[in-house]
Structure formats: structure tokens, C-alpha cells
Amino acid sequence: xxxxxxxxxxxxxxxxxxxxxxxxxxxxxxxxxxxxxxxxxxxxxxxxxxxxxxxxxxxxxxxxxxxxxxxxxxxxxxxxxxxxxxxxxxxxxxxxxxxxxxxxxxxxxxxxxxxxxxxxxxxxxxxxxxxxxxxxxxxxxxxxxxxxxxxxxxxxxxxxxxxxxxxxx
Numbered sequence: 825x826x827x828x829x830x831x832x833x834x835x836x837x838x839x840x841x842x843x844x845x846x847x848x849x850x851x852x853x854x855x856x857x858x859x860x861x862x863x864x865x866x867x868x869x870x871x872x873x874x875x876x877x878x879x880x881x882x883x884x885x886x887x888x889x890x891x892x893x894x895x896x897x898x899x900x901x902x903x904x905x906x907x908x909x910x911x912x913x914x915x916x917x918x919x920x921x922x923x924x925x926x927x928x929x930x931x932x933x934x935x936x937x938x939x940x941x942x943x944x945x946x947x948x949x950x951x952x953x954x955x956x957x958x959x960x961x962x963x964x965x966x967x968x969x970x971x972x973x974x975x976x977x978x979x980x981x982x983x984x985x986x987x988x989x990x991x992x993x
Contacts, residue, residue: 849948859913874903929944
């Protein structure tokens with residue numbers, strides 16, 4: 825009974841977590857902020873997973889080193905992090921050369937602390953370029969971008985529940 829109450833509390837806290845919103849221009853850059861709230865974590869003990877719309881691998885930081893092995897091709901050579909900031913718990917990234925397809929929700933998952941941060945990226949419409957193509961692509965991209973990240977919240981809450989369950993028993 826205690827576990828299920830805990831699960832509901834954690835789940836509702838995660839769902840109600842405020843998402844930050846940043847805006848950028850086509851060809852420009854945006855900073856996606858993320859930092860650990862755990863004061864005792866050492867950079868070499870944490871893993872950071874940046875995801876776009878819940879599934880696309882944007883950037884991974886594994887034991888204080890970035891890992892590009894599984895990075896989605898869409899983000900190759902367009903993402904920077906700030907290794908000198910890892911000691912301060914800052915695992916923000918900068919996304920360069922923005923494209924229409926970059927619009928959407930980015931999640932930063934820090935383990936083992938279970939920190940979850942989300943950033944909504946909005947791309948300003950280009951004043952140059954083909955308006956017809958922009959409108960066609962906008963409709964297609966925005967449909968995918970509206971998908972909620974509810975499964976991420978459920979997985980994190982379930983992992984926390986299992987962890988607490990192990991501590992209790």
C-alpha cells in the first residue's frame with residue numbers, strides 16, 4: 825500500500841514538472857539547460873541522456889565523457905556540451921544550425937539521480953525560403969512534436985518504486 829501511494833506521488837510530481845521553453849531561428853543555435861539537483865554526485869558517477877520527442881538520441885554523457893556512438897544522424901556535428909561545467913552539475917547542451925525538424929520536446933535524464941528536465945524548442949518561421957514547403961513540413965513535424973513524454977515519466981516512476989521497494993524489504 826505504501827509503495828503504491830509513493831508511486832502515485834512520484835508520478836504526479838514528474839508530470840507536473842515545469843518544462844522550460846526556448847526559441848531559435850533556422851540556422852541559429854539554442855542552449856538546452858540541464859543540471860543535476862543531487863549535490864553529492866561526482867561527474868564520473870553520472871550518465872546523462874538527451875532525447876528529442878522521447879526517442880531520438882541527441883547526446884549522451886557517460887561517466888563525464890560524451891558518447892556519440894548511438895547519436896541520431898540528424899544531430900551529428902551540431903551538438904556541443906560544456907565538459908568544464910560537469911563538476912558544477914551543469915550538463916546543458918547547445919544545438920547549432922537549427923532546422924525545422926529540431927522543434928519539439930527535449931528531455932535530459934540524469935542517472936542515477938533520476939533527475940528529469942524537459943525543454944520545449946520552438947523554431948521561428950524563416951522569412952526567406954519557400955512558404956509552401958514550410959507549411960507542408962510544419963504540419964508533419966508538429967504532429968510528431970505534440971506526442972507527450974508520458975512513457976518517460978512512467979518508466980522513471982517505476983524505477984524509483986522498485987528502488988524504494990528494495991530499500992524497504
